[in-house]
Amino acid sequence: MANTAVCTTCLRTLRNQLRQELRHASPRAAPPSFIRSLTTSAARRAEDSPRSAKPPPPPSSSGPPSFFDLSNFASSLRKTDTLRSTTEPYIAYGSTEDLFRACTQQCSYTIPARNQDPPEPAPKNAAQEDVGVGEGWWFQPKEQGGLGLDVTFNSWAQVIMLHMYLLTVRLRAFPAEHAGVWHQNLVDHFFYAAEDRMAVWHGMSARGVRNKYLKDLWLQWRGLLLSYDEGLIKGDAVLGAAVWRNMFKAGEEVDVRDIAYVTAYIRSQLQRLDGMRDESFASGEVNFQSPEVVKAVVGKESAWLRKSFTEEDLKSLKEPSA
Numbered sequence: 534m535a536n537t538a539v540c541t542t543c544l545r546t547l548r549n550q551l552r553q554e555l556r557h558a559s560p561r562a563a564p565p566s567f568i569r570s571l572t573t574s575a576a577r578r579a580e581d582s583p584r585s586a587k588p589p590p591p592p593s594s595s596g597p598p599s600f601f602d603l604s605n606f607a608s609s610l611r612k613t614d615t616l617r618s619t620t621e622p623y624i625a626y627g628s629t630e631d632l633f634r635a636c637t638q639q640c641s642y643t644i645p646a647r648n649q650d651p652p653e654p655a656p657k658n659a660a661q662e663d664v665g666v667g668e669g670w671w672f673q674p675k676e677q678g679g680l681g682l683d684v685t686f687n688s689w690a691q692v693i694m695l696h697m698y699l700l701t702v703r704l705r706a707f708p709a710e711h712a713g714v715w716h717q718n719l720v721d722h723f724f725y726a727a728e729d730r731m732a733v734w735h736g737m738s739a740r741g742v743r744n745k746y747l748k749d750l751w752l753q754w755r756g757l758l759l760s761y762d763e764g765l766i767k768g769d770a771v772l773g774a775a776v777w778r779n780m781f782k783a784g785e786e787v788d789v790r791d792i793a794y795v796t797a798y799i800r801s802q803l804q805r806l807d808g809m810r811d812e813s814f815a816s817g818e819v820n821f822q823s824p825e826v827v828k829a830v831v832g833k834e835s836a837w838l839r840k841s842f843t844e845e846d847l848k849s850l851k852e853p854s855a
Contacts (some may be wrong), residue, residue, distance in 0.1 A: 621711065625718045631817025633722040636696040639821060640669035642684045644734045652736065658683060663735055670824050680791055680824070682780070686735065690727060691780050694754055696821060697723060698761050699799065703806040703814060724750070753779075761799070772796050790831065797827040 642665040646653040655663035662685040671692045673679020682688040697719060704715050727750060731737040737746070757779050764772025773796045780795060781787045802821055806814070 621714050622718070625711075625715045628815050628817050629715055629718040630722055632700050632819055633697070633719060633726070635817070635819045635821060636693050636700070636723075637726065639696055640667060640671040640689060640692045642667040642672065642689055642734075647734055647736065655735070658685065662687060665734065678825070680794070686730065689730075690750060690753070691757075693723060693726075694757050695761075695780065695795075695799070696802075697754075698757060699802050699806060699821075700819070701758070702765075702803060703809070706807075707811065720754070723754075764796075765803075769796055769800070772799065793831045794824055794828055797831050798824045801827055 644655045644663060644665040646655050655665065658664050662683070665684045667673075667682075667684035667689075669692075670679045671682050672684050672688070673681070675681035682692070700719060701716060704712050704719070707715060724747060728743050728747060731743050731746060737743045757775075760775035760779065761772065764775045773792045776795045776799075777783060777787060777792050781792065805822065806819070809819070
């Protein structure tokens with residue numbers, strides 16, 4: 534008992550001394566938690582607790598807000614300029630990733646020679662481009678009903694950029710403060726995929742070499758936007774010429790019907806995208822139709838193609854409209 538009483542007295546004295554010192558001490562003095570650790574019982578520790586501590590707030594009688602209220606609150610927060618600028622890039626990144634995936638589903642290719650151990654050089658075409666094994670209507674041979682494009686990186690890029698252009702036209706219908714962010718993320722996904730394909734399937738391990746090709750690809754993308762935009766405004770003849778220059782490299786042996794197929798495909802897909810709700814499009818719910826759907830329409834001969842003009846037809850054309 535004596536030992537316990539002595540220890541208790543010592544602790545109480547030490548505690549009082551520390552309290553007096555803390556009143557005149559610098560901010561680096563011992564914290565109150567250290568003083569409370571010197572007490573010997575829970576009762577005394579409770580007595581030494583700060584009197585200024587605020588009691589916990591009483592529970593709310595209204596209860597937690599419902600899920601509907603929280604969703605409305607989140608929506609209202611996203612409308613503010615500060616939070617929209619913070620969260621919009623993340624939302625746009627995820628949604629445009631789904632949109633870009635719809636583009637890549639149209640065609641793809643591999644180069645089996647690169648899978649050998651050790652990797653072997655890829656076969657070349659007349660233009661010294663690496664030739665691979667392709668999938669999709671765009672690479673399918675014409676004998677099998679496809680378009681028969683060369684299975685090369687350039688052909689893959691042109692097909693992907695064509696579908697990106699279709700998405701870009703639809704993105705222009707977004708409010709101006711949103712369209713730029715979404716378009717930039719869509720373009721970023723394409724160049725990430727293009728650089729990855731250069732490294733994996735074409736053996737371009739040097740970053741400087743890849744950057745050189747990426748810069749050239751950027752110029753192609755800008756030119757494609759201008760040429761296809763001009764075609765949308767001026768008509769199918771100008772649009773078909775743009776398809777011929779970009780997709781078919783302005784080749785002299787190109788079948789005119791193939792150009793007509795791609796031109797009609799662009800028009801039909803733009804019409805489908807225009808009919809989509811913004812919410813569905815922004816959620817990445819985009820599925821491009823197969824170009825086969827336009828072949829029946831393009832291949833059908835117009836009834837007016839072989840009909841000769843009569844004097845009655847010419848007269849109606851010469852008469853001024855009311």
